[in-house]
Amino acid sequence: MAELTGAEPTSAELAVTAERLVTPAGVRAGTVLIADGRVLAVLDPGAVPPPGVPAVDAGDRYVLPGLIDSHVHFRTPGLTHKEDWEHGSRAAAAGGVTTVLDMPNTSPPTLTADEARAKAELIAGRSLVDHRFHIGADPARPEALAELDPAVATSAKIFMAGHHTAPTVFRDPAQLEKAFIAAAQGGVQLVLHAEDGELFALLDEWWGAPGSYADYEARRPRSGGISAVAKVIELVRRHGTKAHILHLSSREEADLVCAARAAGLPVSFEVTGHHLSFTDADTRRLGARTRLSPSIRQQSDQDRLWQALVAGEADTIGSDHAPHTIEEKTRTVQQSPPGLPGVQELAVAVWTGMRRRLPDEHPDVAVARLVRHLSTRPAELFGLRGKGRLAPGADADLVFFAPDDTWMLSARDVRSKCGWSAYEGWTMTGRVVRTLRRGEVVWDADTGTFGSYEGRWIQ
Known part of the structure; x- marks a missing residue:
């Protein structure tokens, strides 16, 4: 059964399907419907998103809040x-x-x-x-x-x-x-x-x-x-x-x-x-x-x-x-x-x-x-309303995380202005593949690209 915010599923603007969604109720398979920057619904496995909604399949990567x-x-x-x-x-x-x-x-x-x-x-x-x-x-x-x-x-x-x-x-x-x-x-x-x-x-x-x-x-x-x-x-x-x-x-x-x-x-x-x-x-x-x-x-x-x-x-x-x-x-x-x-x-x-x-x-x-x-x-x-959970009504902030990927961190990976890291030379387990802020992709590791600079001051 789908969990809904009260809005109609047909208003969804994006569907994210994954085998491992990390929700307050535990890790489960399903599809996250997103509309207006928020989680509209979390559908059960096998549920079909509304027709015409753009879809992204995260596969077996974890999808975290x-x-x-x-x-x-x-x-x-x-x-x-x-x-x-x-x-x-x-x-x-x-x-x-x-x-x-x-x-x-x-x-x-x-x-x-x-x-x-x-x-x-x-x-x-x-x-x-x-x-x-x-x-x-x-x-x-x-x-x-x-x-x-x-x-x-x-x-x-x-x-x-x-x-x-x-x-x-x-x-x-x-x-x-x-x-x-x-x-x-x-x-x-x-x-x-x-x-x-x-x-x-x-x-x-x-x-x-x-x-x-x-x-x-x-x-x-x-x-x-x-x-x-x-x-x-x-x-x-x-x-x-x-x-x-x-x-x-x-x-x-x-x-x-x-x-x-x-x-x-x-x-x-x-x-x-x-x-x-x-x-x-x-x-x-x-x-x-x-x-x-x-x-x-x-x-x-x-x-x-x-x-x-x-x-x-x-x-x-x-x-x-x-x-x-x-x-x-x-x-x-x-x-x-x-x-x-x-x-x-x-x-x-x-x-x-x-x-x-x-x-x-x-x-x-x-x-x-x-x-x-x-x-x-x-x-x-810290009272951050809408943050911290993958659930209907929350902000559609999502992270696609590949838990078993291994890679070595180098200075070339560093995005901070200072250009260095104490972890240079470390072999890391786990990789952030994609980051969504309120439904928009703001980081894609496969292409090395960022999204729009429209982060909000939370008041």
Whole structure:
């Protein structure tokens, strides 16, 4: 039986048939009817689409709901020498990502509703993907979060530690608490870079800043994250604020957040593709390419993050797509900025890791996990209506995914403006073959072509 939105099937504009549609009810064969950019119906196997409707057969490729990367830095405005929205959205579409949530640490930073609207105007006509913004929490005006217009943003980024592109850092505990109080009053979801900058400064005064990548992880230790996460949990306990810890990097942090959630606190966390893919041994080998903040940690930490993903303890997977130029990344250890491009590589890198770690797991189970953490859950967490599911009434954001294709990633594949990837030379399992945004093909891997730059600001 077909699931319908209430519209007539004869109004369909496109039919996508596949043996493996990834729906909220599970993986099933069928046909997706699309009209006016939305899923009109999901037909059972054998059902015939209305006559005259253009049809596409995905065969035995998985058809996923469009992926959501809730943590990108597309560098617009002001930092477009290293990335811009056109290139960032190309990388996203080529990676199966149809919706992104962009961070506020641009130049100028996105701290007010007017700055968010100005940013949206800059992006209009330049994006292959739909987008939403995390507003920046301002230490000088933390009380503003209580009156944040949900049409502009429903989430706010807090930096608890500074780095090269963090213009607003909460260093005063009283101001940080005010931000938690105001966010609770305004129903705002906080997203946090939870590291203790003061702790790092204290350690640097004692032993000096990192001088080589051989000791980089040890000089930006796990204690910084553990201390900050503990502070966040205490503030959540006091004020009931919704808090989402970004790029969680250590086993102790994972345990703390899981314990807090078990105690009923509204706290969640993200794992990144790079923390699932690399260890500190890679940083010693690759140097600046995997210099991150928080740093890439040890094998036991990576194992714990994978455990959190498989067990469903982690909520989202983010890329923390933060490109820099090769020139910037080849400066001295102290001057090289943290960050790497990752939105294009995110889904295939995580899929590759899942297939290697759990080779006997049924691919339907693995792909459902990928969809939960890269589509369904971020849509729920950040209130992205119409996103995150392949179901009638949802936006017709679809990804054709070939789970068994193997290929080697090279710099020629990189769509980000920076032109490099930390994954160069990796043999990947899984390939994004085609990406549809609201029914339009915006990436076709077979032809290497993109669609129209008509991605929308989600309000």
